[in-house]
Each structure stands twice: as C-alpha cells, then as structure tokens.
Amino acid sequence: SARHQGADLAAAIAQTGKMPTFVPQGQAEGYARQWISEYAAGRKVVTLALGRLETCWLEFLAALDRSVYCPVLLCELGQVLSNMALLPAGVTSCPVASANLEIAAALVQESYLNLSAGSELAALSAYNVLARSLIFQPRNSTADDPDFVDFGVARGSPHPFATRFQRMVWGVETSSEILQAFDDMVAVIEEGTVRVAGQSAPI
Numbered sequence: 156s157a158r159h160q161g162a163d164l165a166a167a168i169a170q171t172g173k174m175p176t177f178v179p180q181g182q183a184e185g186y187a188r189q190w191i192s193e194y195a196a197g198r199k200v201v202t203l204a205l206g207r208l209e210t211c212w213l214e215f216l217a218a219l220d221r222s223v224y225c226p227v228l229l230c231e232l233g234q235v236l237s238n239m240a241l242l243p244a245g246v247t248s249c250p251v252a253s254a255n256l257e258i259a260a261a262l263v264q265e266s267y268l269n270l271s272a273g274s275e276l277a278a279l280s281a282y283n284v285l286a287r288s289l290i291f292q293p294r295n296s297t298a299d300d301p302d303f304v305d306f307g308v309a310r311g312s313p314h315p316f317a318t319r320f321q322r323m324v325w326g327v328e329t330s331s332e333i334l335q336a337f338d339d340m341v342a343v344i345e346e347g348t349v350r351v352a353g354q355s356a357p358i
Contacts, residue, residue, distance in 0.1 A: 178283055179261035187261035190249055195225040199267035204229045206273025208241050214330035215337075221245045227266070229259060229276055263288075268340060270333075280321065287320040287344055289336055291327050320344060 179187075191200050201224050205212055216226055228248045252259040256279075263269050263279040264286050271277035272291040280288035317323070320343060324336045 178285065179257050179264060183255075183257040183261035184265065186251070186258055187265045190251075190262070191265055194227075194247060194249075198223060198225040200225045200227055200262075200265070202227045202229045202263055202266045202269045204269070204271040204274040204276035204279075211328060211330045211333060212272070213241070213243065215333045216246055217243045218330065218334060224267070227262070229253065229262065229269075230274070268337070268344065270337070281317075284318055287340070289322055289324050289340055291324045291333070291336075293326070293328055320347065 198221075201219070203212070203216075203226060205228075219226055226246045228242065228246060230248075230253060249258075249262055252262045259276065260279045260283065263276075264283055267287065269280040269286055269288040270291070271280065271288065273293075277288070277290045280286040281290060320340070322336075322340065327333055327336055
C-alpha cells in the first residue's frame with residue numbers, strides 16, 4: 156500500500172540521509188522519447204496523474220493551449236478508456252505507459268512538466284531528480300495524514316528533497332489556481348532553459 160511504501164521510504168532516508176531514486180533505464184527512455192516525438196509533434200508534453208477527474212481539472216485542460224502543450228493522461232490501464240471519454244478533445248494517453256511502470260517513469264522524466272493530484276503515480280516524479288513536477292494537495296490535507304507523517308512533510312511545506320523544478324502545491328482546488336501554479340512553474344522551467352543554453356534543456 157501507499158502507506159507501507161511511505162514508511163519504507165522514510166526508513167531508507169533515515170538510514171542514508173538521501174532520497175531513493177527511481178530513474179528509468181535505456182530501452183524505456185528510448186521508447187518514451189520516440190512516443191513523444193510521434194505524438195507531441197513538437198509540442199511540450201504535460202502528463203497528468205489524477206486520482207479523480209474533478210471539474211477543476213477538466214476546466215484546466217480545456218484552457219490549456221493545445222498549440223503549445225500536449226496533455227497526456229497517465230493512469231492505470233483499466234482507467235484509461237473510462238477517463239478518456241470524459242476529457243476535452245486533444246488530450247491523449249500512452250497505453251503502454253499505463254501498463255508498464257518503467258515506461259511510465261521514462262515518460263514522466265522526458266515530459267516538459269508533470270501534474271498530479273490524488274494519485275500514487277506522483278511518486279514517479281517525486282523520486283526522480285530529472286523530472287519536473289507539481290504535486291497538488293487538497294485543502295483538507297493535514298499533517299496527520301499517513302503520507303505526510305511517513306514522508307516527514309508538514310502541511311504547507313515543500314518536499315525535503317525537491318529540486319527547483321519540483322513543487323508541492325497546497326490548498327489549490329480551482330482551475331484558475333491550477334493554471335496559476337502551472338504558469339509559475341513554466342516560468343521557472345523557461346528561465347532554467349535559458350541558463351543552460353541548450354544543455355539538458357526541458358523537452
């Protein structure tokens with residue numbers, strides 16, 4: 156379960172002082188890059204791992220500029236068809252990633268930005284320093300929740316091992332708030348792209 160995984164992670168951090176990482180290897184990375192090249196057609200891939208397709212997320216997706224961004228739903232294989240029927244036009248999925256955890260991790264790593272809310276798949280970006288992510292926590296989350304106790308994250312605090320391209324977003328539950336958090340992170344990513352001048356720049 157997620158709680159047991161969190162407890163195991165907390166124990167590993169306490170022992171080593173470092174965040175365990177889940178970084179995909181060669182073949183998975185190659186598949187993800189090829190898939191992005193074929194389906195995104197030069198646009199910036201934004202993955203979404205959502206526990207529920209709430210109205211705020213549907214509104215956010217409807218407002219997302221499809222000429223710039225390619226939104227990709229990331230969920231368990233059994234949820235793909237039922238969820239896709241509810242999504243606005245232009246949102247796609249990668250069925251192979253939904254069935255293969257390592258390919259899902261590679262897709263997360265190679266994407267421009269990953270958004271998650273109420274999904275255990277958030278771990279794929281949280282445990283990979285190469286991934287860029289926003290992990291949304293609802294207003295009713297508390298420091299007493301098992302996940303926060305296990306990970307040592309107090310309400311309103313950042314993830315202790317997050318990079319500048321990884322943020323926990325607290326108390327955001329409207330499409331306008333999601334869009335603002337998205338725009339803020341895009342600004343950080345674009346600033347980082349200019350700084351590296353073509354070295355390991357976000358896709």
